[in-house]
Amino acid sequence: xxxxxxxxxxxxxxxxxxxxxxxxxxxxxxxxxxxxxxxxxxxxxxxxxxxxxxxxxxxxxxxxxxxxxxxxxxxxxxxxxxxxx
Amino acid sequence: xxxxxxxxxxxxxxxxxxxxxxxxxxxxxxxxxxxxxxxxxxxxxxxxxxxxxxxxxxxxxxxxxxxxxxxxxxxxxxxxxxxxxxxxxxxxxxxxxxxxxxxxxxxxxxxxxxxxxxxxxxxxxxxxxxxxxxxxxxxxxxxxxxxxxxxxxxxxxxxxxxxxxxxxxxxxxxxxxxxxxxxxxxxxxxxxxxxxxxxxxxxx
Numbered sequence: 004x005x006x007x008x009x010x011x012x013x014x015x016x017x018x019x020x021x022x023x024x025x026x027x028x029x030x031x032x033x034x035x036x037x038x039x040x041x042x043x044x045x046x047x048x049x050x051x052x053x054x055x056x057x058x059x060x061x062x063x064x065x066x067x068x069x070x071x072x073x074x075x076x077x078x079x080x081x082x083x084x085x086x087x088x
Numbered sequence: 089x090x091x092x093x094x095x096x097x098x099x100x101x102x103x104x105x106x107x108x109x110x111x112x113x114x115x116x117x118x119x120x121x122x123x124x125x126x127x128x129x130x131x132x133x134x135x136x137x138x139x140x141x142x143x144x145x146x147x148x149x150x151x152x153x154x155x156x157x158x159x160x161x162x163x164x165x166x167x168x169x170x171x172x173x174x175x176x177x178x179x180x181x182x183x184x185x186x187x188x189x190x191x192x193x194x195x196x197x198x199x200x201x202x203x204x205x206x207x208x209x210x211x212x213x214x215x216x217x218x219x220x221x222x223x224x225x226x227x228x229x230x231x232x233x234x235x236x237x238x239x240x241x242x243x244x245x246x247x248x249x250x251x252x253x254x255x256x257x258x259x260x261x262x263x264x265x266x267x268x269x270x271x272x273x274x275x276x277x278x279x280x281x282x283x284x285x286x287x288x289x290x291x292x
Contacts, residue, residue: 018176020169023153023286031174036149051151051167061149061171064126068175 024049033069037062094194097235104187104258112182115264119179123276127172146283147171157288166289170280181267189258192240199232 019030027046035042041050055062123143130144138144148168157163239258269277 018174020173020284021281023165023167024155033175036174042151049153049155051153054150054152054166057150057166058148060129061147064129064147064171065149065175068126 022047022049033065037066037069094236094238097191097193097237100189100191100237100239104189104260108182108185108262111262115180119177119273122178123172126175127170146280148283149174152289164289165286167284167286169284172276173280173284177273179267179270179273180264183263183265185263186261187258188260190240191237193235193237195236197234197236199234 017028017030019028021027022029022044025044025047027044029042029044029051031042036053039053039055041052043050053062127147128143128145129147130138147170149171151167151169153165153167154162155165
C-alpha cells in the first residue's frame with residue numbers, strides 16, 4: 004500500500020532577510036552569527052556587523068539551538084555507526 | 089506476540105493510516121513549538137494573565153552598518169531582523185509511505201445487498217422487492233462482504249534463504265520532506281518581513 008502526499012512542490016521560504024541597501028536576500032549562517040563575524044550581501048557587498056549586546060537574547064537562543072542540533076547530529080551519527088539505521 | 093484479535097479488514101488497513109495522520113500532527117506540533125521557543129520571547133517572570141496563545145514578543149537580532157546618511161555624512165544604521173527569518177523553520181510532512189503487511193482472512197461475513205442478484209430457480213431478489221424500481225433489475229448490486237482478518241505470517245524470504253520470518257510484521261517505509269508553507273506560516277513570514285527595520289542611530 005502506498006500513500007503519496009505530494010502536492011505542489013513549493014518549498015518553504017528560504018531563510019534570510021532582504022538587504023537594506025539593494026533588497027537582495029541575505030543568507031545568514033548560524034556559525035557566522037555566533038562567531039560575531041560580519042555578514043555581507045552577495046549582491047552589493049554591504050557589510051553588516053552584529054550588535055552582540057542588543058542581540059544577546061537572540062544569540063543565546065541561537066546558541067542553545069545549535070547545541071541541541073549538534074547533540075542530535077551526534078546521536079544520529081552514533082546510530083548510523085552502530086548500524087541501527 | 090499476544091493472541092491476536094480478528095479485526096475488520098478496514099480496521100487493519102485504517103490503523104496504519106491513522107498512525108500516519110497522527111505522526112503528521114506531532115510534526116506540526118513540533119514546528120509550532122520551534123517557532124514559539126526560538127522565535128519569541130516572553131517577559132522574564134511570566135505573566136499569569138497572559139493567554140497561552142500569546143507567544144510574546146518576536147525575538148530579534150540587531151545588526152549595524154556604516155553608510156552615508158541623507159546629509160552625505162557617514163552614519164550608523166541599526167537593522168533589526170526577527171531571529172526566525174534567518175533560520176530554516178523545520179516543517180516536515182510525510183511525502184509518501186509504503187506499508188506492507190500480511191493478513192490472514194479468518195472469516196467472511198456476507199450481508200444481502202440492496203439490489204438484485206440472480207437466485208436459484210430463475211427469480212431474482214429485485215423481482216421479490218418491486219418497491220426498488222426497475223433500475224434495480226438492470227444494475228445488480230453485489231452483497232456487501234466484510235472480511236475479518238488478523239495479521240498473518242510474512243512471506244518466506246525467498247528460495248535459498250533458510251531463515252523464515254515467524255513474527256507478525258508490518259513493513260513501513262516513510263519518506264518525509266519539507267512541507268509547503270501553510271497559510272498561517274506564510275502570514276508569519278509576511279509579518280516578520282514587515283517587522284525588519286533599519287533606523288539611523290546616534291554615533292557613539
